[in-house]
Amino acid sequence: MAEISSDVIRGYNDIIILYLLLNDPSYGYEISKQIRTLSQDKYIIKETTLYSAFTRMEKNGFVESFVNEDLAGGKKRTYYRITPAGKEYYRTKCEEWTLTKEVIEKFIAGEGSVV
Amino acid sequence: MAEISSDVIRGYNDIIILYLLLNDPSYGYEISKQIRTLSQDKYIIKETTLYSAFTRMEKNGFVESFVNEDLAGGKKRTYYRITPAGKEYYRTKCEEWTLTKEVIEKFIAGEGSVV
DNA sequence: TATCGTACTACGCCTGTCGGAGTAAATATA
DNA sequence: TATATTTACTCCGACAGGCGTAGTACGATA
Secondary structure (H helix, E strand, C coil): CCCCCHHHHCCCHHHHHHHHHCCCCEEHHHHHHHHHHHCCCCCCCCHHHHHHHHHHHHHCCCEEEEEECCCCCCCCEEEEEECHHHHHHHHHHHHHHHHHHHHHHCCCCCCCCCC | CCCCCHHHHCCCHHHHHHHHHCCCCEEHHHHHHHHHHHCCCCCCCCHHHHHHHHHHHHHCCCEEEEEECCCCCCCCEEEEEECHHHHHHHHHHHHHHHHHHHHHHCCCCCCCCCC
16 A cells, blocks of 8 residues: 655654654654654654654644663764643643544535445 | 635635536536525535636636537537546545545544643 | 736745754664 | 674755745626
8 A cells, every 4th residue: 555645644754753752752763663663664664754753843832852772782862852832732732633623524526326 | 604715715615616517518607507506505606716716727728618618508618528537636635635535634633622 | 998807927935744864872783 | 803784863955845924817796
């Protein structure tokens, strides 16, 4: 099955990243893998896109970053934590998704119809 | 209720326009109004966006244009008709939508959870 | 006569995604 | 121990598509 196009991707990167930060801070590489796994490789966020999304969302106050300084032998990583404003934004995006579903379904040819 | 953001809009303009051309040719101004009406003003496609989408899709062979030469006292209009390639593209986009729904739902906090 | 609705077109900015390349440490493999 | 792979990014510039603004022009309505 094909992947989701980047024009569609664009609408959901933020909500997906924030979802994966809801419970715990995380970092780029892990988020990237989680998205691949959870979507069964249907939704692939490119590295550059992901990291620029972090930067943008930090500017907007939706996430905060902190550096894990090589505690348990791992590589130094930049972690991101969701902020209250980020959670609020996430909620808004979830509402937008509900709305989007309602609207788009009106423009999808129904079961019976032959396209 | 808020409107759908342009980053989301981007993913669906083509499918929406093509849907409205499935049965009959139509033209910019009418398509624009139909989208507004059907979406109850939740999904608003800007004029510039709409007309550039027509141009793009004509280049891609998804629609064909023809001019209505002022037959019944009306103004001259540019109509667009969907092509077989356009229908094929529409079908692909419908499949992408199905996929998108499956994927995105995984990143929406469920009913019970408090965000 | 003026305003409103119709039906566009042109121009240029902006945002976010993407491809490509590069860096460098940590870990696995031979 | 040497090499390859995985991890974890960063920088750069190109590009597509949406958007704001403005303008044109015609017909109908007040």
